[in-house]
Amino acid sequence: MTTAPEPILVVLISGTGRNLQAIIDAIAGGLVNARIAAVISDRADAYGLQRADEAGIATEVLLRKDFASRADHDRALAERIASHAPDLVILAGFMRVLSADCVARFHGRMVNIHPSLLPRYRGLHTHARALEAGEREHGASIHFVTEELDGGPVILQGRVAVRDDDTPETLAARVTNEVELRAYPLVVAWLAAGRVRLGSDGVYVDGRRLERPLQLDDCNEEAI
Numbered sequence: 241m242t243t244a245p246e247p248i249l250v251v252l253i254s255g256t257g258r259n260l261q262a263i264i265d266a267i268a269g270g271l272v273n274a275r276i277a278a279v280i281s282d283r284a285d286a287y288g289l290q291r292a293d294e295a296g297i298a299t300e301v302l303l304r305k306d307f308a309s310r311a312d313h314d315r316a317l318a319e320r321i322a323s324h325a326p327d328l329v330i331l332a333g334f335m336r337v338l339s340a341d342c343v344a345r346f347h348g349r350m351v352n353i354h355p356s357l358l359p360r361y362r363g364l365h366t367h368a369r370a371l372e373a374g375e376r377e378h379g380a381s382i383h384f385v386t387e388e389l390d391g392g393p394v395i396l397q398g399r400v401a402v403r404d405d406d407t408p409e410t411l412a413a414r415v416t417n418e419v420e421l422r423a424y425p426l427v428v429a430w431l432a433a434g435r436v437r438l439g440s441d442g443v444y445v446d447g448r449r450l451e452r453p454l455q456l457d458d459c460n461e462e463a464i
C-alpha cells in the first residue's frame with residue numbers, strides 16, 4: 241500500500257498561538273494529514289513560538305525593524321515561506337498585512353482566520369465593533385487570502401450568540417474557544433486532503449462550488 245505524501249504547511253503567527261496549537265494537536269491526533277515545516281513570526285515574544293518549540297517544529301522570526309522597508313520585510317517573509325515549498329500557508333493570528341505580490345505568490349494556498357462573520361467587520365477590533373453595533377451574533381471566518389484585506393472567498397464560518405453582559409474580551413474568548421479552535425483544524429484537514437480549493441469563481445468543496453460559506457455547526461470531521 242502506498243501512502244499519500246504529507247502536505248507541507250507553513251504557519252504564520254504574531255501572538256499566543258492558540259490556533260497554531262489546535263492545528264498541532266489535530267495533526268498529532270490524526271485529524272489532519274500534514275506536516276508543519278516551520279512556524280514564522282513577526283514578533284520575537286510571540287508565545288506561539290514556544291508552542292512550536294515544544295512540538296519540535298522549526299521556528300523563524302522576521303522582525304520588521306530588521307528590514308529597511310515594509311516591502312523588503314514582506315519579500316523576505318515570502319522567501320522564507322517559499323523556501324519550505326509549502327502546499328498550504330496558514331495565517332493564524334498573523335497581524336501584518338501581506339503585500340499583493342506575496343499574496344499572489346501563494347494564491348489558492350494561503351488561508352486566514354478572521355474573528356468576525358465576514359463580510360461584516362473586516363480589519364481590527366472586530367469584537368468591540370460588533371458589540372457597539374448591537375449585533376446579536378458574532379463569530380469567525382476562515383477564508384482564502386486575496387489582495388483584498390479580509391476579503392477573500394470564505395470557506396467556513398462559525399457563530400456564537402452575543403450576551404447582554406459581553407465585553408470585547410469575553411466575546412473574543414468565546415469566539416476563539418467555541419469557533420476558531422474547532423474550525424481551523426477542520427478546514428486545514430479538508431485543504432490538506434484536497435477537498436477544498438479556490439476556483440476562479442469561489443470556493444469548491446469536493447468539486448462543487450459553495451453558494452455560501454460552510455457553517456461550523458453543520459460540519460464535523462467527516463461531513464462537510
Ligand code: GRF
Pocket residue numbers: 253254255256257258259260288332333334353354355380416420
Ligand atoms: C484569533 O482571534 C484570530 O482570529 C485573530 O487573532 C487571534 C489569534 O489568536 N486573527 P492565537 O494567536 O491563535 O491565540
